Amino acid sequence: MLLPIKSSFCLLVGVLSVALGASSPARAEGAAPTRVELQASQDQRTVLTVAGPAGTRSFSLAELETIGLHRVTTSTFWAGEEGSFEGPLLADVLGHAGLKDAPAIKISALDGFSQLMPREDWLRWPIVLATRHRGEPMSVRNKGPLRIVYPRDMDPLLQESTFRLRWVWLVTRIEAGGQ
Ligand SMILES: Nc1nc2c(c(=O)[nH]1)N[C@H]1C(S)=C(S)[C@@H](COP(=O)(O)O)O[C@H]1N2
Ligand SMILES: [Mo]
Numbered sequence: 001m002l003l004p005i006k007s008s009f010c011l012l013v014g015v016l017s018v019a020l021g022a023s024s025p026a027r028a029e030g031a032a033p034t035r036v037e038l039q040a041s042q043d044q045r046t047v048l049t050v051a052g053p054a055g056t057r058s059f060s061l062a063e064l065e066t067i068g069l070h071r072v073t074t075s076t077f078w079a080g081e082e083g084s085f086e087g088p089l090l091a092d093v094l095g096h097a098g099l100k101d102a103p104a105i106k107i108s109a110l111d112g113f114s115q116l117m118p119r120e121d122w123l124r125w126p127i128v129l130a131t132r133h134r135g136e137p138m139s140v141r142n143k144g145p146l147r148i149v150y151p152r153d154m155d156p157l158l159q160e161s162t163f164r165l166r167w168v169w170l171v172t173r174i175e176a177g178g179q
């Protein structure tokens with residue numbers, strides 16, 4: 001049976017809106033980091049120094065992974081990297097070092113690169129300080145052992161190029177910055 005044009009159109013719009021409505025919230029949920037239970041690393045070597053108001057703290061990979069591992073499955077700005085990243089939330093690491101209320105932090109890397117990140121970022125998005133990619137520790141060659149990972153697929157704003165600079169890899173030091 002042929003439907004009149006008007007009701008066919010309504011049917012098409014209905015099917016489309018159900019399809020779109022059903023897929024977008026599911027995508028947004030999938031993009032947010034979730035708590036994951038993994039056996040923490042046993043690696044006791046210091047990988048990170050955080051300079052806070054109450055002094056400087058060093059963290060080994062093992063210590064960072066006991067802060068509470070989260071997994072985020074996201075696209076990145078670089079081809080071939082998509083997949084999961086695991087690590088503590090940056091906000092939690094900053095909390096352990098008394099830096100959570102700093103107006104900005106300076107994140108420095110092994111290669112001499114550094115970037116400022118404003119407080120707004122870690123308050124607004126669950127940024128992961130990744131210790132793993134697809135569940136495996138990251139070598140220096142693979143931008144490890146520590147890497148900033150924004151939950152890029154959660155928010156279209158995170159696709160803007162400003163944030164590309166803040167995806168610091170080879171992270172070695174975090175301190176208050178920006179004044
Ligand atoms: N450790 C480290 N992280 C880094 C960089 C770097 O040189 N070293 N470059 C930053 C900048 S300026 C950008 S734009 C991107 C580099 O992306 P590209 O390699 O695609 O140019 O990563 C950021 N993270
Ligand atoms: Mo850049």
